[in-house]
Amino acid sequence: MKRPLSLFLAASSVALAAGPAFTARRPHYGGTLVVEEAAKLSSLDAPGNAAEARLKAQIESLIYDRAGRNDTSTEPGAFRLAQWEPGKDAVLAANEGYKDGRPFVDSVEIRMGRPAGDRMMDLELGKADVAEIPVEQARRAAEGGARISASRPDQLISIVFEGTSATTGDARIREALARSIDRAAIVNFILQKQGEPAGGLLPQWSSGTAFLFSTAADPSRAKEIVAQIGPSPKLRLGYDSGDPLLQAIGERIAVNARAAGMAVTPEAVAGGGRPGSGAWLTRMDMPSAEPGAALSYFLEQLKPIVARNEDREPLADPATPEQIYEREAAVAGSYSVIPIAWAPHVYGVSARVRDWSAPEPGKPLPLADIWLDQMDNTPGKKNR
Amino acid sequence: MLLCCAFFLVFGIAQAKSEPQGAASSTPSLPAPWQDAVKLLTDKIAAVADQSKPASLQVTNISSLSPAEAAEIGAALQAGLSGRLHLVSATEAETRIIVTLSEGEAGYIWVAQVSNGGGQSVEMVAFPSEGNPAVRAVRPGLSLERKIVWSQHEPFLDFAIPEAPANNAQQIIVLETRRIISYEQRESKWIPGATITLNPATALPRDVRGTIWQGSQEFEALLPGEACSGTPGNLLSLSCAPNASTNPEMSWPLASTAGRANAMFRANRNFFDGLSGAGQGEAKLPAFYSAAGMSENDGMSWMFAGTDGKARLYEGTGTASATFSGWGDDIATLETACSHEWDVLVTGAGDWTQPDHIQLYEIRDQQAVAKGQPLDFPGPILALWPSTDSKSARVVSRNLQTGMYEASIITVSCSE
Numbered sequence: 001m002k003r004p005l006s007l008f009l010a011a012s013s014v015a016l017a018a019g020p021a022f023t024a025r026r027p028h029y030g031g032t033l034v035v036e037e038a039a040k041l042s043s044l045d046a047p048g049n050a051a052e053a054r055l056k057a058q059i060e061s062l063i064y065d066r067a068g069r070n071d072t073s074t075e076p077g078a079f080r081l082a083q084w085e086p087g088k089d090a091v092l093a094a095n096e097g098y099k100d101g102r103p104f105v106d107s108v109e110i111r112m113g114r115p116a117g118d119r120m121m122d123l124e125l126g127k128a129d130v131a132e133i134p135v136e137q138a139r140r141a142a143e144g145g146a147r148i149s150a151s152r153p154d155q156l157i158s159i160v161f162e163g164t165s166a167t168t169g170d171a172r173i174r175e176a177l178a179r180s181i182d183r184a185a186i187v188n189f190i191l192q193k194q195g196e197p198a199g200g201l202l203p204q205w206s207s208g209t210a211f212l213f214s215t216a217a218d219p220s221r222a223k224e225i226v227a228q229i230g231p232s233p234k235l236r237l238g239y240d241s242g243d244p245l246l247q248a249i250g251e252r253i254a255v256n257a258r259a260a261g262m263a264v265t266p267e268a269v270a271g272g273g274r275p276g277s278g279a280w281l282t283r284m285d286m287p288s289a290e291p292g293a294a295l296s297y298f299l300e301q302l303k304p305i306v307a308r309n310e311d312r313e314p315l316a317d318p319a320t321p322e323q324i325y326e327r328e329a330a331v332a333g334s335y336s337v338i339p340i341a342w343a344p345h346v347y348g349v350s351a352r353v354r355d356w357s358a359p360e361p362g363k364p365l366p367l368a369d370i371w372l373d374q375m376d377n378t379p380g381k382k383n384r
Numbered sequence: 385m386l387l388c389c390a391f392f393l394v395f396g397i398a399q400a401k402s403e404p405q406g407a408a409s410s411t412p413s414l415p416a417p418w419q420d421a422v423k424l425l426t427d428k429i430a431a432v433a434d435q436s437k438p439a440s441l442q443v444t445n446i447s448s449l450s451p452a453e454a455a456e457i458g459a460a461l462q463a464g465l466s467g468r469l470h471l472v473s474a475t476e477a478e479t480r481i482i483v484t485l486s487e488g489e490a491g492y493i494w495v496a497q498v499s500n501g502g503g504q505s506v507e508m509v510a511f512p513s514e515g516n517p518a519v520r521a522v523r524p525g526l527s528l529e530r531k532i533v534w535s536q537h538e539p540f541l542d543f544a545i546p547e548a549p550a551n552n553a554q555q556i557i558v559l560e561t562r563r564i565i566s567y568e569q570r571e572s573k574w575i576p577g578a579t580i581t582l583n584p585a586t587a588l589p590r591d592v593r594g595t596i597w598q599g600s601q602e603f604e605a606l607l608p609g610e611a612c613s614g615t616p617g618n619l620l621s622l623s624c625a626p627n628a629s630t631n632p633e634m635s636w637p638l639a640s641t642a643g644r645a646n647a648m649f650r651a652n653r654n655f656f657d658g659l660s661g662a663g664q665g666e667a668k669l670p671a672f673y674s675a676a677g678m679s680e681n682d683g684m685s686w687m688f689a690g691t692d693g694k695a696r697l698y699e700g701t702g703t704a705s706a707t708f709s710g711w712g713d714d715i716a717t718l719e720t721a722c723s724h725e726w727d728v729l730v731t732g733a734g735d736w737t738q739p740d741h742i743q744l745y746e747i748r749d750q751q752a753v754a755k756g757q758p759l760d761f762p763g764p765i766l767a768l769w770p771s772t773d774s775k776s777a778r779v780v781s782r783n784l785q786t787g788m789y790e791a792s793i794i795t796v797s798c799s800e
């Protein structure tokens with residue numbers, strides 16, 4: 001039996017159900033999103049290292065209406081800075097009148113200076129909603145039940161050779177090292193299968209031509225080259241002392257090199273600076289998914305470092321797929337840069353975060369697009 | 385990972401060299417951009433391959449192309465090359481041609497590695513992988529049918545297909561956040577026509593919604609902060625007026641089998657505050673995202689997808705007679721010729737990063753019974769609105785595979 005609509009009574013308010021957790025597709029408004037970061041930022045004016053610069057860019061992308069990395073607009077963004085505790089906390093409040101629409105959450109709290117272990121613990125305890133997780137720990141975190149989200153592989157881990165070194169100026173030494181490295185083992189065991197071996201300067205998903213670059217180890221050929229060189233070459237391989245992933249990869253490379261008859265010694269360098277050793281293990285973030293822009297950026301970054309003058313030349317803009325491939329092939333073929341692996345950025349995300357997607361290269365965390373699902377009544381779940 | 389889907393197509397059958405050149409162009413089953421790419425790649429291969437030597441062709445697909453599509457492309461490449469090169473099996477070949485159908489951020493990239501003795505040339509063609517906004521029908525389910533009528537890169541809120549376009553050409557009107565634009569199909573191409581620029585009085589909410597009401601006499605387009613009205617089939621007749629920014633509520637139409645009802649839409653959010661009109665006086669309900677109305681002999685019933693994630697059935701009283709959980713936020717009545725019951729389309733739960741589906745439910749005895757198979761979408765459904773007569777429903781969805789926003793018409797087939 002169906003009765004007329006006129007019997008509807010006025011409802012005094014919108015009462016949200018206090019029942020069990022539910023899912024709903026259309027975004028809800030409200031709540032505070034808690035983001036934890038490793039970097040500490042004392043001021044938005046003077047970022048120090050790359051991690052601090054990245055956090056600065058993240059915050060500025062929220063409080064200013066900026067389209068990309070080169071945009072310096074100071075037009076109001078999706079949030080406004082409501083509270084700032086240098087090196088510790090930043091609270092951003094939703095901008096009700098933002099031109100692209102008010103963010104779904106009422107506020108974002110960014111907690112700075114949180115070590116990886118603390119970030120993972122806070123995610124587990126429901127004290128944090130979004131935090132980056134070291135890629136090498138992602139698998140363990142997922143096995144522990146954490147909600148993990150990985151970007152497309154957009155960090156290039158590579159060895160860069162400085163042109164001024166007598167040792168690394170010899171292309172045969174660089175080639176021997178390149179051929180000795182077991183990239184698949186590095187990806188499988190150190191990166192815990194989060195990523196892929198790199199043979200070129202761009203990932204397959206971006207350029208579509210990465211398959212043309214071999215990533216297979218060729219220890220026999222490496223040994224042949226080393227034998228031609230004469231006395232066993234000695235090489236110090238610098239890496240950022242604050243980067244345990246690069247340390248592990250450096251040590252693995254040393255083992256591979258030793259098997260080919262080369263002596264490679266990993267060398268921790270404080271502050272991410274370049275060592276005087278001539279070979280530098282580093283990781284670089286793609287600034288854009290677009291292959292031409294990404295390759296141009298890499299070439300620009302490598303310009304003051306790489307061995308050959310030809311590898312310092314800028315890429316045509318715009319560049320055709322052929323030009324991009326040829327340039328990649330030239331740099332890879334000169335062994336000025338030895339690509340090792342592509343790694344993703346991995347994030348731990350709390351269960352209540354909805355419409356989350358890992359950011360594209362060069363893009364900040366999409367915090368204005370995230371919304372928070374209704375809190376459930378699970379015991380121990382912190383209800384913010 | 386794309387590479388996980390690699391497979392091989394090997395063409396080693398010798399072809400007569402006397403076949404006409406440019407045979408690749410005679411592959412009408414391939415979309416035009418693919419035919420062009422095949423032609424260009426065969427030209428490039430032929431330019432670098434030693435034509436005096438027997439050659440083999442191997443085609444590998446590491447892109448999102450289906451095996452069937454890759455096979456068609458491989459056959460077209462073989463046809464194109466067989467007129468220019470002496471194709472033989474790999475064991476007999478002196479020139480080896482490996483074509484890899486790959487894909488990058490900018491679209492498809494087809495790469496040919498041509499090995500002549502000691503040297504190797506790499507040739508490639510690249511082109512966007514997006515599909516054409518062509519009309520095509522999909523029949524994935526037992527009872528629900530989806531017809532994609534439009535797709536575009538930019539987000540849009542709703543669309544309408546004029547019932548009697550002026551010159552009998554197929555038309556579509558698309559409501560975007562900043563404009564209303566009509567397209568007309570001429571010689572298989574969609575040509576942009578009249579455009580109405582929108583200037584909503586308020587800042588648009590992040591989850592901006594909009595709707596088009598196309599009646600026999602009236603045409604309305606509404607989005608937060610602005611309302612336009614005019615006559616059907618004539619976009620230029622639309623008169624738009626901003627909604628006062630001090631009033632966050634707007635009256636938006638809701639379709640039911642009894643015709644039009646009105647509900648108060650919160651312009652600075654994404655939900656309705658309540659329902660009014662429908663000829664039975666004022667009524668107010670808990671906030672809801674969407675509604676499905678059904679008129680029966682003994683009155684009017686409504687189902688509301690509430691902002692709390694639960695759908696509630698109201699059979700004429702102020703108290704819900706049934707509650708349904710696990711549904712998405714968009715529902716719509718669909719009146720079908722094959723059922724006298726109340727059928728409701730319901731989207732899936734999840735969020736906008738996930739594929740979606742629509743399930744048809746029969747509402748009977750305060751229970752919802754699923755009918756037929758769900759109709760899957762390769763991305764979230766962003767809007768679901770019933771047609772004015774409730775005979776079909778309009779869906780705006782995002783295809784997560786292509787990134788395109790798609791407009792679809794949903795109907796029910798009784799042929800199951």
